[in-house]
Amino acid sequence: MGVGLRADEADLVFSKWKEILESSAKRLGETQVLKWDKEKGLLTLGQELQLNEMRKNTLLQIVPVSALVVEIQLEGVSTIQEPWIKLRCRNNQKKVKIQRRVIIEGVEVEEVSKDDDRAFLVITCHRSDLKKAKELGEQFLVLAGAGKN
Numbered sequence: 001m002g003v004g005l006r007a008d009e010a011d012l013v014f015s016k017w018k019e020i021l022e023s024s025a026k027r028l029g030e031t032q033v034l035k036w037d038k039e040k041g042l043l044t045l046g047q048e049l050q051l052n053e054m055r056k057n058t059l060l061q062i063v064p065v066s067a068l069v070v071e072i073q074l075e076g077v078s079t080i081q082e083p084w085i086k087l088r089c090r091n092n093q094k095k096v097k098i099q100r101r102v103i104i105e106g107v108e109v110e111e112v113s114k115d116d117d118r119a120f121l122v123i124t125c126h127r128s129d130l131k132k133a134k135e136l137g138e139q140f141l142v143l144a145g146a147g148k149n
Contacts, residue, residue, distance in 0.1 A: 010143035017136035067095035
C-alpha cells in the first residue's frame, strides 16, 4: 500500500472516529472536539464545560500519536453509567499534556493551568458507541503510526 493511500485512509477513518466521539459526547450533554494535526503528529481532545452563561472551562489533552499504543481500553463499563475509552502511552510514559483554560464572556483569562502530564488520554463515550469508537480508534491508530519510534 502506498504512503499516500494510507494517509487518505487514515484521514477517512479519523473523520468517522471523530464524528462518533463528538456526537456521543453530545448525547451525554457534553461538548468535545477531537483534532489530529498530521504534520505535527498530535492528537488533541478538547472538552468544554459551560459553568454558567458567562464562564466556560476547556480541558485540553494533547499527545503525539506515535507515543500511543494501538489497543484502546474501555473503562468503567460495568461500574459507571457513562463509561469512557482510554488511550494509553507506550511503557506508561507520561506524554499526554493537560491544559485547562477558562473563558469568561468570550475572553480567555490568565487562569490557564497546566496539570501534570499523564500516561493516558481519556475520552467520554456513550455506552452505545463504545464498541464502534474502540474499533475505529484502533484502526486510526494503526494507520496514523501509533506505537512507532
